Amino acid sequence: MEPIIIVGSGMAGYGLAREFRKRNSEQPVTILTADDGAVYSKPLLSTALAQGQVADQLQQHTAEALAGQLGVQIRTQTRVERIDTGSRQVQVDGGCLSYRHLVLALGADPVDPGLAGDAADRVMSVNDLQDYRRFRNRLQGKRRVVILGGGLIGCEFANDLILAGYEVDLVHPREWPLERLLPPALGRVFVDQTRERGLNWHLQRKARAVWHAGDDVRVELDNGDSLTADLVLSAIGLRPRTNLAQDAGLQVARGIVVDRRLNASVPAVSAIGDCAEVDGLVLPFVQPLLAQARTLAALLAGEDTVLAYPAMPVTIKTPILPLVVGGATPEPAQNWQTDTVEGGWRSCLYAADGSLQGFALAGAATRERATLSRLLSPLL
Ligand SMILES: Cc1cc2nc3c(=O)[nH]c(=O)nc-3n(C[C@H](O)[C@H](O)[C@H](O)COP(=O)(O)OP(=O)(O)OC[C@H]3O[C@@H](n4cnc5c(N)ncnc54)[C@H](O)[C@@H]3O)c2cc1C
Missing domain, CATH: 3.50.50.60 (FAD/NAD(P)-binding domain)
Structure with missing residues (x-):
């Protein structure tokens, strides 16, 4: 057979x-x-x-x-x-x-960041267990990490490195991070909360080149600023x-x-x-x-069936400020309604008929995940 x-x-x-x-x-x-x-x-x-x-x-x-x-x-x-x-x-x-x-x-x-500079080949990404093994080896005895990209993977690694005691700079081209998952208000809350814990944000910036600088690398940004690091992690998509x-x-x-x-x-x-x-x-x-x-x-196996997707909220694993998002992808023109709840934040997007189209929860509000998910329409 x-x-x-x-x-x-x-x-x-x-x-x-x-x-x-x-x-x-x-x-x-x-x-x-x-x-x-x-x-x-x-x-x-x-x-x-x-x-x-x-x-x-x-x-x-x-x-x-x-x-x-x-x-x-x-x-x-x-x-x-x-x-x-x-x-x-x-x-x-x-x-x-x-x-x-x-x-x-x-x-x-991983998308290639396409950087200039004589140390561009020292930029790494972590997309499987072998990459992770290399990442951990290269981190040994090091202290400073520059992360390129503030999407889910970049923000999660930044959070993890900060909690493990590293100095982290995060370079992201947009006004707020996680823009495909979070509406602006919650993106900004995330920036504030992680900045308080020591994360250095470089928003509306892109890396242009990476150069050797002795044992370090120097990351050159598009406004001419430079960041010195032991290691550069690319998470741009x-x-x-x-x-x-x-x-x-x-x-x-x-x-x-x-x-x-x-x-x-x-x-x-x-x-x-x-x-x-x-x-x-x-x-x-x-x-x-x-x-x-x-x-x-x-x-x-011979059964006749067809794929269905329920609403599938995504948890962003950032214990400094836990996040959960569900439903609609934020668009710049959309009017998300943001409320402070005890120990957290809730942003919701409603259709004209009052039905819930999407939500983003931060901090203690993430406990509303199941309740709000039930109000969303199935994805497929
Ligand atoms: C750091 C990180 C954190 C994440 N966190 C979350 C999370 O919290 N929640 C969530 O839902 N998702 C998360 N994701 C996404 C999730 O992990 C992925 O969606 C999922 O693991 C993808 O699985 P996959 O099998 O499609 O691909 P992969 O795991 O990439 O597997 C692809 C396989 O194909 C093989 N392959 C490729 N080309 C060939 C070839 N030509 N011949 C033979 N073999 C080949 C590779 O060797 C590999 O074995 C995360 C992803 C990353 C990187």
Whole structure:
């Protein structure tokens, strides 16, 4: 029997294998992964430092152990180089493997900050467990970190580094951080609260170049200012990995285009997780990929179903000021209503008919997460 081939051993690829095995123990499943296949929870990478956890402590299982548990084959350090959708084969290590169904769970790549300067290659990003291991090694004996980008990942790392006693400068091009998640009022509260705890904000600034300065690096900003640091972490965004799919002739937009049955534009190929654009939505978070994995597992096991998304609030793991957002993405023209509640802040966006379209909660107000989530419409 030809296998279902899953490419990628992140939470999407492994999540699908687990869900599929709950429904079917016979069908061969092969997982191909470019990395070592270690099982870990990626969201923990941006909170592990303050908890004193190193990379090895974040690894839950080896690929070998998981393969045994699930009864699947896992080939590590195996990069898929090409897909032939006509003959239903993938090319790896110079050989070809046939599939019954192919699932692309390729994740996303950090966006290259495109910096000038003789130390631009010292800028790092943390997008998997191996990156995290390098990050922790490079942090040893160091004190000062510059972070580029104040989105979810940049803000979480800034929070974690501050709590672990580092000096942190955060450079962000917009007026307030987390602008795709937080309305301006809560963005500013976040800046104030984290600044009080020592985070140095450089808003409406971009890094232009990174230069060697003895053992340090000097980050040059677009207004001519310079920041000296031991280490520079770039967190300016992630881009779905689509090249493999594009080269194989699959339809690609921001991500690999799939419908609500997770079907790509050619037969017997699906995409899930950070690389996928499902019904027009690229949602690089755990809850959506788990919903996709459950739906695709059911479909591959012969059930007829279609993906549905409930409202899926996102927790931003910044214990200095905990944040939860749900529903609408803030737009500059929108009128969010912000209230102070005891120990926290609540911002809500209402439609003309009074229905809740989105919320953002900070501090103690995050306990309203479940109540407000119930008022939001399902996403899909
Ligand atoms: C620091 C950080 C914190 C986060 N915190 C949160 C959070 O709090 N809540 C939340 O919901 N989400 C969070 N996220 C996002 C969430 O972790 C991701 O959405 C999720 O882990 C993506 O899983 P994935 O399996 O799609 O991709 P990945 O984990 O990136 O896996 C991709 C896999 O594909 C493999 N691969 C790629 N190309 C090939 C190829 N050609 N051949 C073979 N293998 C290949 C890779 O080796 C890898 O195994 C966070 C992300 C980061 C980086």
